[in-house]
Amino acid sequence: MDWDDLRIFLAVAREESLSRAGRRLGMDASTMGRRVARLETALGRVLFAKTPQGYALTPEGTALIPHAEAAETAAHAAGEALTGAGLTGQLRIGAPDGCANYLLPQLAARMMRDHPGLEIQIVALPRVFNLSRREADMAIAVSRPRTGRATVQKIVDYQLHLAAHEDYLRRHPPIRSRADLRGHSMIGYIPDMIFDRELDYLRETGADHAALTSNSVSVQLQAIRAGAGLGIVHDFAIPFAPGVQRVLAGDISLRRSFWLLRPGDDMRSGRLARLAEEIAQGLRRELGRLEAQVQMQEKRTLDETICRGNAGL
Structure with a gap:
């Protein structure tokens, strides 16, 4: 045969x-x-x-x-x-579009530099991947599956916060508490297209309606960047949207996790095990780097505000 x-x-x-x-x-x-x-x-x-x-x-x-x-x-x-020792061949990774847009490209570039014979395909889809049909060699999910034969590994926790563009904030009264959010335009997911309960972000802000919605977090972020309103944003995506800043960060803070899913029958493959470990380690490094950028930028902004205040005394 x-x-x-x-x-x-x-x-x-x-x-x-x-x-x-x-x-x-x-x-x-x-x-x-x-x-x-x-x-x-x-x-x-x-x-x-x-x-x-x-x-x-x-x-x-x-x-x-x-x-x-x-x-x-x-x-x-x-x-x-x-x-x-080198990793070669094709690797197809399925991921939600936030991870696929803001984390995986940098990770893929690094892995391909380290392994010149490796070909990486990133499939960004707003839904759960079917690994039994080999839609992907492995997938990144935002919640741990409760059924199926997939091998599941927790990768890392990540942070999300309410955010808006600085231009939007300048045009509207200051937001100092949740009560100040009333009357603001909210941006979020199309309710009947939320494919995982972990993505129901706005519910945790107290908002019951969004004026602008999309099934893509990348589209939501671009709408926020355009000044259309406020929405929940991954901290690791903020460095890709100049002018977008966190709002009520001490009050509205969400924590979620990324999980790496592999077909249950691939455990015998040393290649896939090595790739899975590189992906997990690489995502942790990249996410930590981007979240640290957000913290540093906020510290710089605060220091500049204090300096301007002192200069006016």
Whole structure:
């Protein structure tokens, strides 16, 4: 049995589509179809049933999955043994868009410098990733999954605060307490598109309505930067939005966690274990660096305010 045929079989099984599987492997759909048919002929079994929704596994196809995945693990292990200490090949990381936009690019750049043969794909989607279908090799989540076979590792806690652009704050009365928030425009998630309860930020501020909403934290941050109102912002994203500053930081402070999820059957892969550890360590370093920038900027602003006050005495 040809391993390459099994690789194609696994891609179709996970994507449930010849075209999607082909895009992932860099092949056209017709080639994928021919290779699946060749494997079925060689085995004397029908592995897929074509349905209106795509390619569904038959009982025979389902029975082949664990054997194909074992071959996949063995092939990766052989590659690791031959390539030595360096990490090579493709790595697909799924992440919520805040992490994907403001943390993973710097981490990916560092990992690719350290491992020139490594190719990294960052998939930023506002939803939970399905690792059993190999939508990603590993995923970063904002809450610990309660079900499934994924291997779960807590990476790090992070901070979020209410924030606004300095121009918005100049145009409105001072905000010294939660009571002063009444009448302000709030920015947040589209309520029925909150895919994880940990993202229901505005509820913790006491606000019951947002005038401008998006399913993307990056869009929310840009709206805040444009002066559209106040919203909850990741501290690690603030350095990417000049002029945005925390509001009522001592009163409204949220803590959340990032979790690293890996398929439960990849624990035998030394390569993925090493990649997972590099990702976890790299995220901790980068998040700490960015959050420290916010603290330093606030200290500089406070010192400048005190100096101006003393100069006016």
